[in-house]
Amino acid sequence: NLRKRMQGMHIEPYEISLTDKDGQTRYFELKAKRIDYFGQEANVVILRDITRRKENLRRLKEYAEKMEELVNEKVKQIHESEEKYHELINKMNDTVWVISLDGKFIDVNDAAVKTLGYSREELLRMEPADIDGSLTREQIRNLIKNMPADRIQVFETTHITKDGKEIPVEISSSLMTYQGKQAILNIARDITERKKAEAKLLASEREYRRLYEELKKTEDALKRERDTLEAVTENVGAGLGIISRDYRILWVNRYLRQCNPGCEGKICYSTFNHLTHVCPDCGVRKIFEEGVSLDRHEYAFTGIDGRPMWVELIATPIKDAEGNIIAALELSVDITEKKLLQNKLKEYSEKLEQLVEERTWQLRQAQAKLVKAERLAAIGELAAIIGHDLRNPLTGIMGATYYLKTKFTPKLGAKGKEMLETIEKAISYSNKIINDLLEYSQDLKLEYTGVNPKALLQKALSTIEVPKKIRVVDATDSLLKFKADEEKMREAFTRIIQNAIDAMPKGGTLKVTSRKVRGKIEIAFRDTGTGMSKETLSKIKGGTPLFTTKAKGMGFGLPVCRRIVEAHGGKIHVKSTVRRGTIVTVTIPAKPKQKDEGQANDFLTDTRHCQ
Structure with missing residues (x-):
């Protein structure tokens, strides 16, 4: 089958048997899938041990056959003797009851009373739908109506005890003659443990399926990561290479391959720099001989067109699982444009210094203006002081003028009255100036x-x-x-x-x-x-x-x-x-x-x- 799968044929999962070291035969379910394993065709194979399941199925089959034989024998005996029938069903550990064709309990055994928690009298007043947690009355009526006469009908359901506990059961149901009338005999077996075993088996199967899916996802993720890494290294706008301890070029990316076609396998210093010895300040040498974890330095040279060029070289070690340095990874970045920009920045810096000098001169001019403003402020402050000091003599002059005007107006001539009016106007104007001074300074x-x-x-x-x-x-x-x-x-x-x-x-x-x-x-x-x-x-x-x-x-x-x-x-x-x-x-x-x-x-x- 593996050979057929490698040829592209689809093979469904199948069972195989193997003998372990103790000589025991074990059964397995084999699932396989063809994959690409690091460039080679291979099969991923998952073996699931189903020995216990096979053994359980065999025992269940034997048990079912025995049960069928036993039921047939018991039914025959029941037909012969109802007394033996009652003795038989009451000795059984399984729940047994007899149902009339109209869907009523007409007989139950001791195990039914014990298991369900009801008394015999209570059960005989009930019907199957009262204790069944899975089937409706309509479904139960259909089962009774369609009960085959020549074979036992087996199905699973859930019984509910008087205290509300749910018990999964497997029911074997068949037609019988009870007290001269046709009835239905039901034998219910508690399958709780079997359900648990099946649940574990199902969970195990799901876990195996999940592991298989995880394995597939991991394989896909590794492939995507490999493709991504390859895309990054191949398309990065800088040179990337791996150098061995004997300075041989093990691998380069597309950038270096285009600059140095056919360089892989050659000595790095003779291929890249046309030297007969290791380059001065070589970062790879420092990693191999001095054990540095990272080296970064710049290298200047003249390009083919005669223009100056600069590259920045960054080297880091590559170690094996034991931590030994087995190679070095070196990154070379063209920084010519950066260097040219730095030179321009230097020119701009010099121009900026010149501008700073010019600005300093402007600040000195502004400082001179500020000094002038301070002088004007001092004038304003002095004006406020003078305004306060002038108000007192003006008040005296105003009072004296009022006195002269009220006492001597009849004695004054036209010229005297004119002079008094001139004094009053001068006082009013002076008072306005004082008010302006005070308002300006406050x-x-x-x-x-x-x-x-x-x-x-x-x-x-x-x-x-x-x-x-x-x-x-x-x-x-x-x-x-x-x-x-x-x-x-x-x-x-x-x-x-x-x-x-x-x-x-x-x-x-x-x-x-x-x-x-x-x-x-x-x-x-x-x-x-x-x-x-x-x-x-x-x-x-x-x-x-x-x-x-x-x-x-x-x-x-x-x-x-x-x-x-x-x-x-x-x-x-x-x-x-x-x-x-x-x-x-x-x-x-x-x-x-x-x-x-x-x-x-x-x-x-x-x-x-x-x-």
Whole structure:
């Protein structure tokens, strides 16, 4: 059969007998399959010992034959004598009962009473379906109806005892004459142990089948791994070779075969490098002679086209089962491109150093600007101190002026009254400068509330005396809402509006609009005034403090506005054209950031950044 299988024929599993060393005959079930075993055709053979199963089957057959003979004999005796029949069935260890053709128990033996746990009277009031756990009443009726007259019917089922225990049984059923009437005799044998043996046999068969499948899977997995390893080594973009202890090339991958055709079997140093001795710094030599576990080094040479080339050589030992080094595996990787990139990186590094020097010079320039800003901050701090110190003498002058005005007005002439009014205006102007100084130097603390541009604009206009020749157009959106410090924003609006009025001495129009763009609120103030030159606009955008083009004032207006807006996280944009007017756009977030205190971002206009 093995020869037939090798010829491609399909052979089903079959049984064989063998004699062991003790001279005993044992039976086996033989299963075989043709396989490819490392390039050679072979048979994998599985022998399963079925001696016990054969012996059990033989005994079962003998037992069945004896039982059949015994039953036939007993039935014959029963027919001859019911008294002997009762004596016989009560001596049997198997459960025996007689069933009428209408499906009722009409007699049971002592073993049935003992095994099932019911009394004889209880059983005689029952029917087979009451104790059968596998067959329905309908199935039992069909068995009774179709009972053959000339042979014993054998089948398996499950009996349920009074306490709920399940017992697998094999029932031998046949027709008989009982008390002059046709009935059915059932003999039930407990086959629990046989079922256990069969279950073990089935489990053993499944285990053998599983082992066979595992063997097949392992064989397939080994083949896949071998194919994968071969694919990796053959297609890797680097040279891979195995060198023996006498420096002979045992194997190379496709990469090296293409570079060095026919190199296998030759000496490595003469084949690869055209030398008569082992290469300097040879990693393979270090593995063989020094026992290193890994060697990595670079090798430079000139290519066929005259260009410089570099390879990285990595060698590692190959050991046998006893741990002896029998060969070396060497990997050669072309690193020419890497080396060229390193050279370029060096050039870039030198350029970077040059850029760093240039950046250092720029930082020095920025430091000079910072020093200038610190000086401006000191000026702002000094201005705050002066503002506080000037308020006291101004208060005295204001009181003295009021006294002179109330006591001596009737005695003063027109010139005297004019002088008093001049003093009062000077006091008011000086007080405004002091307020600007104090407001410019103090910290900003914001108290956010819900506001809208229209309400802010109206409150700002209520504090300003707008000349009749100037028309204010309110085009803001009353439904537009955002979070801001109402008083601070009103102050910023007031200063922007006042600047617009001052820029229109001959009259004009101030139009205020608002809109929401990408989560931000934009409020634009467009006047038709004199506009600003590029130089003036540059100084304003640059945040130059204390800068003004007016005859009166110290240039605090726009810086204070910028501080307020930037403290809200916003910004001010100024666009101006000479003789055409100016547009001041205030942009702030609709929702403020989580801050306890707003701060202006321009360090040239905020002394705290320099302090």
